[in-house]
Amino acid sequence: GQQVMQIPQYQHVQEGEDFTTYCNSSTTLSNIQWYKQRPGGHPVFLIQLVKSGEVKKQKRLTFQFGEAKKNSSLHITATQTTDVGTYFCAGRAGAGKSTFGDGTTLTVKP
Amino acid sequence: NAGVTQTPKFRILKIGQSMTLQCTQDMNHNYMYWYRQDPGMGLKLIYYSVGAGITDKGEVPNGYNVSRSTTEDFPLRLELAAPSQTSVYFCASSYLAGQGGELFFGEGSRLTVL
Numbered sequence: 001g002q003q004v005m006q007i008p009q010y011q012h013v014q015e016g017e018d019f020t021t022y023c024n025s026s027t028t029l030s031n032i033q034w035y036k037q038r039p040g041g042h043p044v045f046l047i048q049l050v051k052s053g054e055v056k057k058q059k060r061l062t063f064q065f066g067e068a069k070k071n072s073s074l075h076i077t078a079t080q081t082t083d084v085g086t087y088f089c090a091g092r093a094g095a096g097k098s099t100f101g102d103g104t105t106l107t108v109k110p
Numbered sequence: 111n112a113g114v115t116q117t118p119k120f121r122i123l124k125i126g127q128s129m130t131l132q133c134t135q136d137m138n139h140n141y142m143y144w145y146r147q148d149p150g151m152g153l154k155l156i157y158y159s160v161g162a163g164i165t166d167k168g169e170v171p172n173g174y175n176v177s178r179s180t181t182e183d184f185p186l187r188l189e190l191a192a193p194s195q196t197s198v199y200f201c202a203s204s205y206l207a208g209q210g211g212e213l214f215f216g217e218g219s220r221l222t223v224l
Binding site for chain 1: 150152154155158168169200211213215218
């Protein structure tokens with residue numbers, strides 16, 4: 001079945017440093033979504049990418065979808081303590097189902 | 111709108127007991143999902159539904175059952191609880207499956223089986 005791998009599993013940064021998490025799918029995706037889960041909370045939708053090579057920005061967050069639609073990345077510029085949490089990608093290859101990566105947990109040292 | 115509401119938030123079960131996790135959404139979404147999240151892991155799809163009366167298995171359906179009698183409700187039934195079912199369970203809904211199909215999650219139900 002479809003597999004979605006996400007790296008790294010953990011990332012510890014100093015406040016102000018950049019952060020990137022990568023997502024790779026074993027199959028071509030129709031779209032990929034990114035979610036953020038704060039400690040003890042539930043996943044919250046950040047963005048959806050649909051087109052090959054698509055790049056979207058949300059303030060300090062930059063999301064990319066690969067040309068082959070099998071990989072994606074989330075980059076945070078100049079991290080802040082409010083960025084702490086686990087970031088998940090979720091790839092959709094079939095109708096009605098998304099496969100989640102295991103997430104990257106970001107900790108930010110003030 | 112309350113969004114997606116799950117009950118209970120916490121529950122402790124003994125091995126072999128059964129229970130139902132309730133999930134209701136007030137956004138008139140067709141698609142509903144049940145995920146489980148083990149510590150340090152991602153979300154694994156248990157069951158999903160594309161509309162009232164239609165359900166299908168996800169990645170990890172064994173030990174669970176669902177029903178979808180209405181658009182709003184999607185309860186998850188655990189029969190003969192086992193320690194391996196200790197997890198956090200999230201219900202989610204979406205309006206679409208493709209473009210625009212962002213998932214709205216409930217706050218989760220933390221289940222411990224002893």
